[in-house]
Amino acid sequence: MRPARAGGVMTPPIAGQPLLEVDHVTKRYRKVVALDDISFNITDGITGILGENGAGKSTIIKILLGLLHPTSGTAKVLGTIAADSVAVRARVGYMPEHDCLPSQVSAAEFLTHMAEVSGLPPDMARTRAADTLRHAGLFEERYRAIGGYSTGMKQRVKLCQALVHDPAFVFLDEPTAGLDPTGREEMLSLIRKTHREFGISVLFSSHLMADVERTCDRIIVLHGGRLAHSGEVAHFTKETETVFIEVDTNRAELVAALERRGVRVTPDGGGLTVQGSDQSIYDQVRDALVEAEAPLRRMAPRRRELTELFEGRE
16 A cells, blocks of 8 residues: 655646646756757656757756756646745656765665655655565665665666655656666566556656657657657557568569559668558569569568657758
8 A cells, every 4th residue: 555645645636637837948058058948748647758868858857846947938747836846846756867876875774764855754764665665676685785786776776766755756867877678678667567556657758769669658859959749659650651571582573573563662671661551552562572482571561660750850
């Protein structure tokens, strides 16, 4: 059973009401424009904020946390102006990108302290620390000094400190930074589990498109401090009106056979993309494969990749 949130009982957001509201936010550092008139709303679930390094991801998170003030525009978290940082921080968690953990204390001691700082009484803080470490798979290692942890374990401790006071919303800044493929998958699974089991909504900042695609329900794409795209992940990765084909041999012969049938063919990595996805296209591809004596390895509707969101942008 989940303990009460820090600071007493919270009034839950109204269903469908935005948890985060960014309204024409601009942030300038003298002549440098870090954010340029961006607006978006976020409801519950897991939202990815995607962009190259320097796109403005960390800046908008710090504004939403009340750590930075926008040059113009407003940002609200759970209906509260983010600049009112004390009120906001009692209801949100933050996992920073940089290494910020004390090396000489145990994870249990550190998380208990963080829970107490957030307003939980000592007994409840110890219970929450233990429960959160169990959730992250660190319960057996809870009394070891953090300095002896692996990179993956340290990342999970950082996630735990963002969760230990039972927030309504958490900000995760590059949570898979420095992790190997196995560690990345473990962290992404833990983020999904956190939302699924605790109902905590997440804003997940990353420059790794595959991580966002596999973890998030929605995306916000920043490019050079401007809002480039926003919407459901499924909208950007849905099947397109093309078919992707891979063959083991006789690729040139297959191209020729398709072109004789009037089918538009485009090289696509190690395979081919043909225009159209109705039954007639599949029939023509089948006949061309037989004519070219090309052994088929794979054929499927082609899905757009999130990388295409940046194509054609400077």
